[in-house]
Amino acid sequence: MPIFWRDELSVGDDVIDDDHRNLINIINDYDRALETGSVDHIVGVFDRLKAYTQEHFDREENLQRAIHFDEAKSHKEKHEEMIRRLDDIHRSFLEKDRESVEKLKILLRDWLIQHIIKQDLKMIPYLKGGRG
Numbered sequence: 001m002p003i004f005w006r007d008e009l010s011v012g013d014d015v016i017d018d019d020h021r022n023l024i025n026i027i028n029d030y031d032r033a034l035e036t037g038s039v040d041h042i043v044g045v046f047d048r049l050k051a052y053t054q055e056h057f058d059r060e061e062n063l064q065r066a067i068h069f070d071e072a073k074s075h076k077e078k079h080e081e082m083i084r085r086l087d088d089i090h091r092s093f094l095e096k097d098r099e100s101v102e103k104l105k106i107l108l109r110d111w112l113i114q115h116i117i118k119q120d121l122k123m124i125p126y127l128k129g130g131r132g
């Protein structure tokens with residue numbers, strides 16, 4: 001089942017909301033790639049996901065500094081943990097560990113949506129009144 005964007009996921013910043021929408025799209029592309037069973041396709045989407053996740057985290061962390069978000073440091077650590085997990089899965093991919101493909105699917109759904117709901121949304125009060 002694809003993930004759909006919903007208004008409750010909005011942090012109230014257009015750039016970050018667009019990033020989250022794009023991430024959801026890439027996750028849905030990943031599911032579609034799994035259905036095709038093409039390894040090249042799966043790896044292609046994975047590479048896109050990893051690059052975009054890093055780019056988004058950098059953007060979000062810069063914004064958090066600008067708006068003096070109190071939890072910026074622990075938030076960055078959560079991002080770093082996600083990047084480590086993506087790196088681990090990437091390694092498993094290269095070792096042709098088939099389970100890693102499914103593991104990533106679950107990780108993405110759980111992590112991304114939970115992270116946005118529980119962590120990113122905490123930025124809302126800091127964002128009221130503009131981007132810092």
Ligand SMILES: [Fe+2]
Nearest residue numbers: 060115119120
């Ligand atoms: Fe975040």
Ligand SMILES: [Fe+2]
Nearest residue numbers: 020060116120
């Ligand atoms: Fe985010």
